Amino acid sequence: MKGLSTPLNSTAILPSPVLLWRFKVLLFILWGFSCCKVSFHALLILHIGWDSVMRMNTDLRDLFLYEAFLYYNPLLLVTMMVWLWGICLWVFSQANVGYAKIFDLDPNHLTQREIWKCATWMTIIVPTSMTAYLYLYSHGEVLLAAFQPILLYAAVAMILIFPFDIFYLSSRYYLLRTIWRIVFPLQAITFADFFLADIFTSMSKVFSDLERSVCRMVHRQVATVAWFEADSVCGSHSVAIPIVLVLPYIFRLFQCLRQYKDSGERTTLLNALKYSTAVPVIFLSALKYHVFPNKWTDIYRPLWLLSAILNSLYSFYWDITRDWDLSCFTRVFKFSRPHFLSHLLYGRTWVYFWVIGSNLILRCTWTYKLSAHLRHNYITVFAITALEMLRRFQWIFFRVENEWNKMNSKSNIQLSMLDIPNEEEKLLNSNSHNV
Incomplete structure (x- = not known):
């Protein structure tokens, strides 16, 4: 019985390195x-x-x-x-x-x-x-x-x-619950709430196309030429288009107001102002199809252009100074194990130039996909929307890292606060021994 517990016998029951290697090769071939x-x-x-x-x-x-x-x-x-x-x-x-x-x-x-x-x-x-x-x-x-x-x-x-425990029920419930909290911000706003709401602002064009698609299905216009009428219920000039486009920004605006109510921080009001600047961009653009052409050219188009520039620059400034922390080289690409991607990105200055430059350019092209009077080529719109997804994709790394650094700093402060009484106790004990 003692022999069974020796290290020699315990290692003998392990598979040989050759078998493990063959198993990995088989998995690679199947993959x-x-x-x-x-x-x-x-x-x-x-x-x-x-x-x-x-x-x-x-x-x-x-x-x-x-x-x-x-x-x-x-x-x-x-x-x-x-x-x-x-x-x-x-x-x-x-x-x-x-x-x-x-x-x-x-x-x-x-x-x-x-x-x-x-x-x-x-x-x-x-x-x-x-x-x-x-x-x-x-x-x-x-x-x-x-x-x-x-x-x-x-x-x-x-x-x-689907209410049954298949297709990742807990994750689906988490997603639907977060969406519910975004639409109805009646509770304290968590990081997941406004993080997903920010992603939804980049997908506003997606939601607008979803609305038009469902509208055509409801009105039985699928695979027919009735949808081509621009002024129809589901046409390209529908009033529902700017409303759906602006909804993600309205939801995010209400979240900022809720955060100000809970925390009293004035920065949340400035953030709310940022999302409010998207409203005139969307609705001024939609006015082209509902006003006389000369009125659009003389009045509304200059206002639309001014509001688009204001929103793009404000959003770009907020990304750099508030959402991200670019004061030090990002640690999110410092992998725990050596990796080519980590070697390429971690501590590289060009990463910051790329992120800042591409973010500024794609913030400006944001007006193309949200402005109805600019959307003539659907392939170009698809490309611009895909680029916006990529902009949001790189935004995620710096935003999550910034939040992770904040959580670590808070935990370090709490630990240091707990250590202070221990130092005082040591001082008192030393004084009592001296007495």
């Missing part, structure tokens, strides 16, 4: 096979989609490409954001940033691997549905084509609100 399968599936989807587009009538091709873009571009951008969020979690885990503590996540929160798994399924399902829509319509199956985006939107909604 590569799955990636090739997904890539082949994506190429097949692209081929079928392109062939379906070429089958369409030339006059209607651009119109229905735009409609397909309208239905599927929001979900494609959401998929992109899920991929980027998985990258953020991977970087935080490599840099030992306690993001679970920052966002108040439960122990069973999704890791970057599970986030990427969800993003992979979204990357397969959304383009497949879009390809089916184009394929069925080009072959004359208009009714079946119209059902493709409807089924996709219904499936996404059902997965989000």
Whole structure:
């Protein structure tokens, strides 16, 4: 019996390094096979989609490409954001940033691997549905084509609100609860509340396209030419468009007012002022379709341009001076283990020049995607919105690191405050011994 507990025997039951190496090679081969399968599936989807587009009538091709873009571009951008969020979690885990503590996540929160798994399924399902829509319509199956985006939107909604313990119930509940707190800021605002609300401001164009898509589905305008009427209920001149665009900024504005009520800090009022500057940009742009052309040219366009410049510069200033802490080289890219990415980014001066310069440029292009009278080319709008997602993606690293540094400094102050009584007790004890 004693022999069974010796270190020699305990190590003997472990698998040999050769077996471990072979097992890792097998896992790598399986992973590569799955990636090739997904890539082949994506190429097949692209081929079928392109062939379906070429089958369409030339006059209607651009119109229905735009409609397909309208239905599927929001979900494609959401998929992109899920991929980027998985990258953020991977970087935080490599840099030992306690993001679970920052966002108040439960122990069973999704890791970057599970986030990427969800993003992979979204990357397969959304383009497949879009390809089916184009394929069925080009072959004359208009009714079946119209059902493709409807089924996709219904499936996404059902997965989000599914009440049973599958599809990551706790994470879905956490997301829906946070969204509820954003829409109705009746409680103290947490970091997760305003962090997600800030991300929603970058996705305001996504929400606007979602509203137009659902509107067409409700009014049975999918795969029809009725949607092309600009002044229709769901047209490009609809009053609902600027309202949906401005809602994320209104929600963030109310959060700042709630923070001022709870804390009394005047900086929250200045932050609220920043979000209020987005309102005139959106509504002045929408006025072009509701006023006479000469009135727009002489009065409203100069006001729109002035408000756009003010909002861009104010938002840029707030990012640099308030949301980020650029007083020292960022530690978020200092990984616990040697890594090429950490060597490339940690302590590099060019990272700061890139972040500040790109943030300024993309803050200015923000007006393009939110201003209705500038949105003529849907491909350009998609590219600008995707760039805004990337701007928000790099914003996340510095914003989370700034919050992590604040939490660490607070904990250090609390520990030092606890150490003060101990020093006083030592002093009293020494004096009593001397007496």
